[in-house]
Amino acid sequence: MRVMAQLAMVMNLDKCIGCHTCSVTCKQAWTNRAGTEYVWFNNVETRPGQGYPRRYQDQERWKGGWELNRRGRLTLKAGGRFRKLLTIFANPLMPSIQDYYEPWTYDYDRLFSAPLQDDTPVARPRSLISGKPMKIGWSANWDDDLAGDPSPDPVLRKVSEQVRLEFERAFMFYLPRICEHCLNPSCVASCPSGALYKRSEDGIVLVDQDRCRGWRMCVTGCPYKKVYFNHRTGKAEKCTFCFPRVEVGIPTVCSETCVGRLRYIGLVLYDADRVAEAASVPDERDLYEAQKGVLLDPRDPAVIAAARDSGIPDDWLDAARESPIHRLIFEYGVALPLHPEYRTMPMVWYIPPLSPVVDVLAATGHDGEDAGNLFGAIDALRIPVGYLAELFTAGDPAPVRTVLRRLAAMRSYMRRLNLGQEPDESIARAAGMTGPQVEGMHRLLALAPYAERY
Amino acid sequence: MAGMDGPVSDALLRMGRHLRPGTVSPDLRALYQVGGRQADDFYRDRWSHDKVVRSTHGVNCTGSCSWKVYVKDGIITWEAQQTDYPSVGGDRPEYEPRGCPRGAAFSWYTYSPTRVRYPYARGVLVELYREAKARLGDPVAAWAEITSDPDKRRRYQSVRGKGGLVRITWDEACEIIAAAHVHTIKTYGPDRIAGFSPIPAMSMASHAVGARFISLIGGAMLSFYDWYADLPVASPQVFGDQTDVPESADWWDAAYLMLWGSNVPVTRTPDAHYMAEARYRGQKVVVLAPDYSDAAKFADEWLAPRPGTDGALAMAMGHVILKEFFADRATPAFTEYVKRFTDLPFLVRLRERGGTYVPDTFLTAAELDRPEGAFATVLLDARTGAPAVPNGSLAFRYSERGEGRWNLDLDGVDPLLTVYGGEAVPVALPRFDDGGGVLERGVPVRRVGGHLVTTVYDLLLAQYGVARDGLPGRWPSGYEDAAEPYTPAWQEQITGVPARAAARIAREFAANAEQSGGRSMIIMGAGTNHWFHSDTIYRAMLALTTLTGCQGVNGGGWAHYVGQEKCRPITGWAQLAFGLDWQRPPRQMIGTAYWYLHTCQWRYDTYSADAVSSPLADGAFAGKATADLLAQSARLGWMPSYPTFDRNPLDLADEAGAAGDGPAAYVAGEVAAGRLGFACEDPDAPGNWPRVLTVWRANLLGSSAKGNEYFLRHLLGADSAVRAQEAPPDRRPGDVAWVDEAPRGKLDLLLSLDFRMTSTTLFSDIVLPAATWYEKHDLSSTDMHPFVHAFTPAIDPPWQTRTDFAAFHAIARAFSDLARTHLGTRNDLVALPLLHDTPDELATPHGRVHDWRATGRPPTPGRDFPKVVVVERDYGAVAEKMASLGPLLERLGATTKGLTYDVSGEIDRLARMTGTAPNGRPSLARDRDLCEAILALSGTTNGRLAAQGFATLARRTGTSFDGLADEHRQITFADTQARPVPVITSPEWSGSESGGRRYAPFTINVEHRKPWHTLTGRQHFYLDHHWMHEAGEALPVYRPPLNMTALFGEPPLGEQSEQGVVEGVVVRYLTPHSKWSIHSEYQDNLLMLTLSRGGPTIWMSPADAAKAGIGDNDWVEAVNRNGVVVARAVVSHRMPEGTVYMYHAQERVVDVPKSETSGLRGGIHNSLTRLLVKPTHLIGGYAQLSFAFNYLGPTGNQRDEITVIRRRGQEVDY
Incomplete structure (x- = not known):
C-alpha cells in the first residue's frame, strides 16, 4: 500500500441552478487575458447539449483517455507515447478553435466616437482572433437552457431511443466542469515533454510552464478537454485547483463563489499502487466500484500507519477523516465519478439530479414526498436514468437509481420531521440507510455552512 | 501488475x-x-492582491449581495462574494455566498471600452449653446434662445441618438444643465422638471442625492415601482400595503411551495439555494410556468398554463379550497383565521338591478345610525345575531374615539361568516371569460337596519360557484362541469392545465397549510404580475394563501418578488431624498401616467375606456377615453399630476397670494370658473410639456420605456419606428384637448449620468461620467435578506468620473449660482393628491365618486380636488441646503406609513458624528454623512426610534408591541462597512426579526392584532369602490389577456400571414427577465455576451419556427404597430407553441443591425410594447385605494402584446 493524498471535489447537480457564477469568477481570476480568451477552466453545460468544446465526449472522434488493448492492458486511446512522439508535428485529434469557439469583442468605441450620422451607433462584433467583423455562431455555452437542437449530444445519442426532444417531455440539468485532477491522468501520460505532473502532496495536476513545449498532446489526451492551449504563450494551461488558495486554506474560486452551495472539497487517501490495476478492470461498468476501491478508509489503522510512512502529516489525516467527499462517496453513497469509462479515475464527483415527474399534461401524478410513491417515481422522472448512467456509471443504471432513491428517501423522511411527525425508519431502510444517516446526509446536503463544505 | x-x-x-x-x-x-x-x-502572482474592499452593485437588482472587490496596484482586478453574513441560526442554510454571474462580471465595466470616462454632449447643441452664450453673455439667455427658436430646437433634437457626441468639461456641462433648469423654472415652472432614478434600496445615497436636488427645486420625482409594473396593485387593494414579503431564508420554513410565474434560479439567483435545499427538508415544489424554465428543473411538478391565464387556474384552485375546506367540511384553523384577519364576515349591501341583485357597498355604522360613521364596517355576532362594529376599521385609525381601538381584538364578538340558512336572493356577477357575460348565482341574506345584506364570504362562494343547497341561480354540477366558472374543468379549457392536476395541487396546498399551521407559500413573479389585469390574477392567487391562513405566518403566504427591493431604513432615506428636512411637500408623480401623456401614447388609444367595463356597469367609463379618466383622477385629487396646471406654479402662487383668500380656495375657484386648467387636460400644449429630465441609476430608453418608439418620436423628436395610427375622431378624449399635429420633441434637455453607454446615453443631450459601484460610499438593503451593508470605494473614480453625490452637488452649485440672480426666492404652489396613511383616506365615503365637474358643485380641495400648499423656495440656497440637514425634522418629525417619529434626539448625535455645515446644521457634505443620516433617522437601524414608534403605535391600537424593538442598538455606517448588519424590528414594516427570527410579512398584524391599513383593517377580498364595480372587480375574478386584435386590429394570434412566401407567424410576445443581465445592465457585458449568444435573441418553439421558416440563429424581425425588433432566433423545444420570449432589456447598443421594416436601427425589446392604463389603478382618496408614491398608481404593464415574427434577409447591414 502506497498511501497518497488527493484533493477532490463533489458537485451536487441536484442543487445546480445553472447560473455560471463559478465560470465567471474563475475566468475573471484566471483566464481573462490574451491567449486565453476562449479558455474556461470552469464551464457549465446544459444537459442534454453538446458541451464545450462541442461534442468533446465523443471519444470515437477525439480519442481522449485510456482504453484497454487486446491484452487487457491500459493504453492511451490516441496511441501510446511512442506513437505520439512520431506524430508530434501533426495531431489530427485536436479540437479546432471553432470547436471551442472563436472569441470576440465589440466595437464599443463606436458608441462614443460615431460622428453625426443617419443611424443610432452600434457596437458590432469583432473576432478576437482575426480582428475582423464576424457573425457569432458558436460559443462556450451556445446551447444553454436547451437553446437550439441538443440532439448532437454524444451522450444523448447513446440513449436516443429513450428520449424525445419535445415540449411535453422536456428535461434539462446543468453540469459544471473543471479539471478532474485524475488519479490516472491521461494528459500527464500524453505529454512528450514531461511538463504535466501530479503534485505528490495533494494530487493537483499542473502544467510546468517552463517545461511545456506546446506539443498539445495533453489536449488530445484529456477526454474531458480540460487542458487548453494558450495561443499567445504557446503553452498548455489548465485548472490549477486554485492551488495558491488551497495552499493557504481557502477553497477554490469556483467553490467559494458557488451560489447554489453545491460544491464540496475534501481530502481523500488512495493507494497509488492499485490505481493502474483498478483502471484496467475489463468491464467498464465495474470501473465505478474499482475507483471506489482505490480510495482508502482514513479511519482504518492500517491506512493511517501506511499514510504516516508515506510522510502524510497528521493534520492532513484529520482532514481526510473529516472530508465531506469521503462521506458523500462512501457513507451516503450518493456521489458518482464523471465518465469512469475513460479510465482516468477522475476526482471530481457528482450527485445526480432529481427532476420533475413526467406528467405535465397528464391528468395525475406522483407525489414525490409520499413514501408510497417514492420509488415508483424514480423511473417516471423527466431526466432518463439511462442518460445519467451514461454520464456517471458507464451506462449501468443501478447505481444511479440507488442514489436517486436515497435523495427521494431523504425528502420523504425529512418531511415527516418538518411537519412535526414521528420519524419513519422504514423510509430510510427502504433506501438502504438508517434514520440518523439520512439526517446526517440532510445536514451535509442542505445545511452545511462554509466550514463544513470545504 | x-x-x-x-x-x-x-x-x-x-x-x-x-x-x-x-x-x-x-x-x-x-x-x-x-x-x-x-x-x-x-x-501565484496572479492570485496576489493588495487589498480587498467590501462593496455591492447599486441598482435594479434585488440581490443586495455583499462582494469582495480585489485591488492590485491600484487596479480593480476581480470580485468574489463575501461569505460573512451573520448566521441565521444554524437550523437552516446560511446566506453565504450570495451573488450571481452578472455581479461577478461587473468589474469588467471598470476599464471596459464602454465606460463613460468624460462628460459628453451632443455636438450640435454645444455649438448652438456656445454661439448663443458668446453673443448673449448669459447661460440662461442662451438656453432660452436655442430652446425657443423652432429651427435651432429642431436642429439638435432631430439628431438625438445619431452619434455626434463631443467631450466637454464638467464646468461647461454643469453650466448648461443649470441654465436649463433655471430657464425652465422661470419660464414654465419647476413642475416641468423631472427626475427618474429607481430602486433607492440598492444605493440609497446615490438615489437620495439626486432626488434631493430635484425635490428642493420643486421638480417632480417619477415613480418606478408602478411604472415598471412590478407593483402588484393587488397589494394595496388587499393588504393596504405597498408590498411586504418574506426574506428568502423563510422559504426554508415553507412545507409547500408554488413558484408561480417566477423563475427563481434566474431572477433570485443568490437565494435560489434555499428553494433547492428546502426540498431536502421535504418541501414540495410546484412550478407554474409556460416554458420548461430553469425553475421547472427543481419542481416536483410542472404545470404549464397558457400565458396570462394564471388567474383562471387560481380561481379554480380557490373553488376547490372553498368547497373542500369550507363548504363541505369546516376547517377550524382556516375559519378562525378568516374571521379575525379578513373582511369575509363583513356585511355587504345588495342592490336591486334589473330583477335581480348586485353587491353594493359595505354596510357601515353610518347606515345603522351608529356614531362610528361611514368608515366603520359591520358584521354580525354569531352569538347574538346582532350587528357589531368591531375594532380596527378605518373609523378607528384617525379619530379621537378610535384611540386605543384601532386593533383586531374582537372583544368577545364571534364574527358570523355566513348568513346561510334563511332567506336567499339571486345575484348577478360579471364574468369575462368567453367574451363576457353574467353569472346568475344566489346568496343567503339578512335584513339589518332595513338593508338587505349578505357577507363577503357568501358572495365569495357565489362568485367561485361553490353551491349550497337551496340557493337560487345556476351552479356548477361538479368539478367536471366545464361550462360554469370557476371549476377545475372550466379552467382546463382556458389554461391547458388538466382539471384533476389543478384540483389535486389546490387540495395539497390547503391540506399542507392545515397540517403545518399555514406554511404553504406562493412565490409569485413577473410572469403573473406584468399583465394588464395582473391585479385580478394576484387577487385570485392571494385568495389561496389568505383562505388557508398562511399570511402572517413564517413559511407561508405570498412571496412577491418583482423588483420592489425594500429600502429598510426607509424613514431616513425618505427625509433626505425628498428634502423633507427643508421643505414639504415634495412633488411625486406616477410614472406611467407621466409617460402615457407626454409620449403621446394616449393619442394612439383606438379603443374606449369602456372596453374594460363590467357587463353590469352603470356606465362610468362609457364614451370616455382612458386619458379622460386620467384627467378625472387628477382633478378629483386621486392621483398626482405634474405638471399640474396650465400655468407656472410660481406665478400661480403670486396670483393666489394677491387674491388673498388662501391658495387652495383661489385655485379651486379659478379651476371651477374655467380660468385655470389642468395641464393633463391639454398635455400637448407647449406650456405643459416636460422640459428637463434627468436620468441616473437608470436606463429608461433601453429598458423600462414601454412604448419606446413613442418616446423617441414625441418626447425626444428623434427617428422612430411607430407604425400605429392615431385614434379616429370618434375615439378621442372628450376632456383632453386634441391638437391636430402631435408634438415631436417636447423635452428641452435629456441629461443622463452613467458609467456605461446605453440607449439612454446615446439619445441624451448631455452624458455625465458616473463612478461605478466600486468607486463610492453608499448603503444597500433588500427584501431578500434582513441586512444593511455598505459600498466602500475600492479605487477613486477614474478619469473624469464622479459619484452621483459629487455630480449632483456640482450641478446644485452651478444652479444656485445662476438661480441667485435669475430666480431669487419664490413661492411655489404645489398641488397634492389625497394620501394613503393619512386622514385623506376618509375623503370618499363608500367609494362613491363625486365629480364636481359633472355635478357643478364647487370642488373642495382635500376632498374631491387636490390639496394646495404653497412652498417657499430660496433658489440661491439649494446647494447649501443639499449639503446640510434642515430644521423641519425637529419641528415636524419624520412620518412613515402614518406614524410620526420624533427625531430631535438624533440631530445632535448626527452633528457630533458628521460635523456641522457653515449654517450650523449637521453636515451632509460627504456621501458618508448622508449614509450616516439615513441610518440614524430610521427605526430599522436605530433601535431608539423603533421603540419610540412602537410606543406611539400602541397608543393608537391599545395593544402591546413590547419586546419587538431592540431599543439599545444603533447601527452606524462603519458597522455596515465591516459586515452586513441585521436590521432592527420596527413599525416601518409589518414583520419581525426579533430574537433572530426570519422576516415574514404581517406577523406583527397577526401576532399583535395590529390592523392592516385597509377599510376594514383586515385583508380584503371585497373592494366596494364604485369604479371597482364598474370594472366588475369587486370580487376576485378571472380576466383574460387583452385582445389586441379587437382593441387595435392586430392580426389574430396563431395566424400565419402569407404573402407569396411564408411571411411570418403571429405570437404572444413576452419579455421575461434574462439569465444574462439585470434589466439592461450586463446585456452589453462581454462576459455575459460570451456566455449567451452574443447579442439580442428571441426564443421560440420549433413549431412556430417551422411555420415561419426560421432556423436556429437566423436573423428575424418581430413587427407590430408599435415598432420593430431585429434579433436572432433561438429555437428550443423548451418553448411552448404560440409564445416567444425576448428576454427583457436587450437594447440597441450591441450587434443590432438595421431593420428591413423600418430602415432604422432595429429597436429594443420595448419597441413592440406600449402603455395601456387600467382605469381602476387611478382610483384614489378612498381607504387603501389612496395614493402613495410607488405604492399605488397605474402600472406600465406590457405582457398582453402580440407580434408577427418573420425570417428576414440573412445579410444584415449595420
Whole structure:
C-alpha cells in the first residue's frame, strides 16, 4: 500500500441552478487575458447539449483517455507515447478553435466616437482572433437552457431511443466542469515533454510552464478537454485547483463563489499502487466500484500507519477523516465519478439530479414526498436514468437509481420531521440507510455552512 | 501488475524518468512532482492582491449581495462574494455566498471600452449653446434662445441618438444643465422638471442625492415601482400595503411551495439555494410556468398554463379550497383565521338591478345610525345575531374615539361568516371569460337596519360557484362541469392545465397549510404580475394563501418578488431624498401616467375606456377615453399630476397670494370658473410639456420605456419606428384637448449620468461620467435578506468620473449660482393628491365618486380636488441646503406609513458624528454623512426610534408591541462597512426579526392584532369602490389577456400571414427577465455576451419556427404597430407553441443591425410594447385605494402584446 493524498471535489447537480457564477469568477481570476480568451477552466453545460468544446465526449472522434488493448492492458486511446512522439508535428485529434469557439469583442468605441450620422451607433462584433467583423455562431455555452437542437449530444445519442426532444417531455440539468485532477491522468501520460505532473502532496495536476513545449498532446489526451492551449504563450494551461488558495486554506474560486452551495472539497487517501490495476478492470461498468476501491478508509489503522510512512502529516489525516467527499462517496453513497469509462479515475464527483415527474399534461401524478410513491417515481422522472448512467456509471443504471432513491428517501423522511411527525425508519431502510444517516446526509446536503463544505 | 502498454514506449519512458525532477510511477503512468514550483509562479502572482474592499452593485437588482472587490496596484482586478453574513441560526442554510454571474462580471465595466470616462454632449447643441452664450453673455439667455427658436430646437433634437457626441468639461456641462433648469423654472415652472432614478434600496445615497436636488427645486420625482409594473396593485387593494414579503431564508420554513410565474434560479439567483435545499427538508415544489424554465428543473411538478391565464387556474384552485375546506367540511384553523384577519364576515349591501341583485357597498355604522360613521364596517355576532362594529376599521385609525381601538381584538364578538340558512336572493356577477357575460348565482341574506345584506364570504362562494343547497341561480354540477366558472374543468379549457392536476395541487396546498399551521407559500413573479389585469390574477392567487391562513405566518403566504427591493431604513432615506428636512411637500408623480401623456401614447388609444367595463356597469367609463379618466383622477385629487396646471406654479402662487383668500380656495375657484386648467387636460400644449429630465441609476430608453418608439418620436423628436395610427375622431378624449399635429420633441434637455453607454446615453443631450459601484460610499438593503451593508470605494473614480453625490452637488452649485440672480426666492404652489396613511383616506365615503365637474358643485380641495400648499423656495440656497440637514425634522418629525417619529434626539448625535455645515446644521457634505443620516433617522437601524414608534403605535391600537424593538442598538455606517448588519424590528414594516427570527410579512398584524391599513383593517377580498364595480372587480375574478386584435386590429394570434412566401407567424410576445443581465445592465457585458449568444435573441418553439421558416440563429424581425425588433432566433423545444420570449432589456447598443421594416436601427425589446392604463389603478382618496408614491398608481404593464415574427434577409447591414 502506497498511501497518497488527493484533493477532490463533489458537485451536487441536484442543487445546480445553472447560473455560471463559478465560470465567471474563475475566468475573471484566471483566464481573462490574451491567449486565453476562449479558455474556461470552469464551464457549465446544459444537459442534454453538446458541451464545450462541442461534442468533446465523443471519444470515437477525439480519442481522449485510456482504453484497454487486446491484452487487457491500459493504453492511451490516441496511441501510446511512442506513437505520439512520431506524430508530434501533426495531431489530427485536436479540437479546432471553432470547436471551442472563436472569441470576440465589440466595437464599443463606436458608441462614443460615431460622428453625426443617419443611424443610432452600434457596437458590432469583432473576432478576437482575426480582428475582423464576424457573425457569432458558436460559443462556450451556445446551447444553454436547451437553446437550439441538443440532439448532437454524444451522450444523448447513446440513449436516443429513450428520449424525445419535445415540449411535453422536456428535461434539462446543468453540469459544471473543471479539471478532474485524475488519479490516472491521461494528459500527464500524453505529454512528450514531461511538463504535466501530479503534485505528490495533494494530487493537483499542473502544467510546468517552463517545461511545456506546446506539443498539445495533453489536449488530445484529456477526454474531458480540460487542458487548453494558450495561443499567445504557446503553452498548455489548465485548472490549477486554485492551488495558491488551497495552499493557504481557502477553497477554490469556483467553490467559494458557488451560489447554489453545491460544491464540496475534501481530502481523500488512495493507494497509488492499485490505481493502474483498478483502471484496467475489463468491464467498464465495474470501473465505478474499482475507483471506489482505490480510495482508502482514513479511519482504518492500517491506512493511517501506511499514510504516516508515506510522510502524510497528521493534520492532513484529520482532514481526510473529516472530508465531506469521503462521506458523500462512501457513507451516503450518493456521489458518482464523471465518465469512469475513460479510465482516468477522475476526482471530481457528482450527485445526480432529481427532476420533475413526467406528467405535465397528464391528468395525475406522483407525489414525490409520499413514501408510497417514492420509488415508483424514480423511473417516471423527466431526466432518463439511462442518460445519467451514461454520464456517471458507464451506462449501468443501478447505481444511479440507488442514489436517486436515497435523495427521494431523504425528502420523504425529512418531511415527516418538518411537519412535526414521528420519524419513519422504514423510509430510510427502504433506501438502504438508517434514520440518523439520512439526517446526517440532510445536514451535509442542505445545511452545511462554509466550514463544513470545504 | 497492470501497466503501460508497449515495450518500446516502456523503455523510452524508463529512460526518460531519470532525466526529470519528479517521480514517475512504477507503472510509468504518472509523473509526480515535489518542488520545482517556480514554474507555477505565474499563478501565484496572479492570485496576489493588495487589498480587498467590501462593496455591492447599486441598482435594479434585488440581490443586495455583499462582494469582495480585489485591488492590485491600484487596479480593480476581480470580485468574489463575501461569505460573512451573520448566521441565521444554524437550523437552516446560511446566506453565504450570495451573488450571481452578472455581479461577478461587473468589474469588467471598470476599464471596459464602454465606460463613460468624460462628460459628453451632443455636438450640435454645444455649438448652438456656445454661439448663443458668446453673443448673449448669459447661460440662461442662451438656453432660452436655442430652446425657443423652432429651427435651432429642431436642429439638435432631430439628431438625438445619431452619434455626434463631443467631450466637454464638467464646468461647461454643469453650466448648461443649470441654465436649463433655471430657464425652465422661470419660464414654465419647476413642475416641468423631472427626475427618474429607481430602486433607492440598492444605493440609497446615490438615489437620495439626486432626488434631493430635484425635490428642493420643486421638480417632480417619477415613480418606478408602478411604472415598471412590478407593483402588484393587488397589494394595496388587499393588504393596504405597498408590498411586504418574506426574506428568502423563510422559504426554508415553507412545507409547500408554488413558484408561480417566477423563475427563481434566474431572477433570485443568490437565494435560489434555499428553494433547492428546502426540498431536502421535504418541501414540495410546484412550478407554474409556460416554458420548461430553469425553475421547472427543481419542481416536483410542472404545470404549464397558457400565458396570462394564471388567474383562471387560481380561481379554480380557490373553488376547490372553498368547497373542500369550507363548504363541505369546516376547517377550524382556516375559519378562525378568516374571521379575525379578513373582511369575509363583513356585511355587504345588495342592490336591486334589473330583477335581480348586485353587491353594493359595505354596510357601515353610518347606515345603522351608529356614531362610528361611514368608515366603520359591520358584521354580525354569531352569538347574538346582532350587528357589531368591531375594532380596527378605518373609523378607528384617525379619530379621537378610535384611540386605543384601532386593533383586531374582537372583544368577545364571534364574527358570523355566513348568513346561510334563511332567506336567499339571486345575484348577478360579471364574468369575462368567453367574451363576457353574467353569472346568475344566489346568496343567503339578512335584513339589518332595513338593508338587505349578505357577507363577503357568501358572495365569495357565489362568485367561485361553490353551491349550497337551496340557493337560487345556476351552479356548477361538479368539478367536471366545464361550462360554469370557476371549476377545475372550466379552467382546463382556458389554461391547458388538466382539471384533476389543478384540483389535486389546490387540495395539497390547503391540506399542507392545515397540517403545518399555514406554511404553504406562493412565490409569485413577473410572469403573473406584468399583465394588464395582473391585479385580478394576484387577487385570485392571494385568495389561496389568505383562505388557508398562511399570511402572517413564517413559511407561508405570498412571496412577491418583482423588483420592489425594500429600502429598510426607509424613514431616513425618505427625509433626505425628498428634502423633507427643508421643505414639504415634495412633488411625486406616477410614472406611467407621466409617460402615457407626454409620449403621446394616449393619442394612439383606438379603443374606449369602456372596453374594460363590467357587463353590469352603470356606465362610468362609457364614451370616455382612458386619458379622460386620467384627467378625472387628477382633478378629483386621486392621483398626482405634474405638471399640474396650465400655468407656472410660481406665478400661480403670486396670483393666489394677491387674491388673498388662501391658495387652495383661489385655485379651486379659478379651476371651477374655467380660468385655470389642468395641464393633463391639454398635455400637448407647449406650456405643459416636460422640459428637463434627468436620468441616473437608470436606463429608461433601453429598458423600462414601454412604448419606446413613442418616446423617441414625441418626447425626444428623434427617428422612430411607430407604425400605429392615431385614434379616429370618434375615439378621442372628450376632456383632453386634441391638437391636430402631435408634438415631436417636447423635452428641452435629456441629461443622463452613467458609467456605461446605453440607449439612454446615446439619445441624451448631455452624458455625465458616473463612478461605478466600486468607486463610492453608499448603503444597500433588500427584501431578500434582513441586512444593511455598505459600498466602500475600492479605487477613486477614474478619469473624469464622479459619484452621483459629487455630480449632483456640482450641478446644485452651478444652479444656485445662476438661480441667485435669475430666480431669487419664490413661492411655489404645489398641488397634492389625497394620501394613503393619512386622514385623506376618509375623503370618499363608500367609494362613491363625486365629480364636481359633472355635478357643478364647487370642488373642495382635500376632498374631491387636490390639496394646495404653497412652498417657499430660496433658489440661491439649494446647494447649501443639499449639503446640510434642515430644521423641519425637529419641528415636524419624520412620518412613515402614518406614524410620526420624533427625531430631535438624533440631530445632535448626527452633528457630533458628521460635523456641522457653515449654517450650523449637521453636515451632509460627504456621501458618508448622508449614509450616516439615513441610518440614524430610521427605526430599522436605530433601535431608539423603533421603540419610540412602537410606543406611539400602541397608543393608537391599545395593544402591546413590547419586546419587538431592540431599543439599545444603533447601527452606524462603519458597522455596515465591516459586515452586513441585521436590521432592527420596527413599525416601518409589518414583520419581525426579533430574537433572530426570519422576516415574514404581517406577523406583527397577526401576532399583535395590529390592523392592516385597509377599510376594514383586515385583508380584503371585497373592494366596494364604485369604479371597482364598474370594472366588475369587486370580487376576485378571472380576466383574460387583452385582445389586441379587437382593441387595435392586430392580426389574430396563431395566424400565419402569407404573402407569396411564408411571411411570418403571429405570437404572444413576452419579455421575461434574462439569465444574462439585470434589466439592461450586463446585456452589453462581454462576459455575459460570451456566455449567451452574443447579442439580442428571441426564443421560440420549433413549431412556430417551422411555420415561419426560421432556423436556429437566423436573423428575424418581430413587427407590430408599435415598432420593430431585429434579433436572432433561438429555437428550443423548451418553448411552448404560440409564445416567444425576448428576454427583457436587450437594447440597441450591441450587434443590432438595421431593420428591413423600418430602415432604422432595429429597436429594443420595448419597441413592440406600449402603455395601456387600467382605469381602476387611478382610483384614489378612498381607504387603501389612496395614493402613495410607488405604492399605488397605474402600472406600465406590457405582457398582453402580440407580434408577427418573420425570417428576414440573412445579410444584415449595420
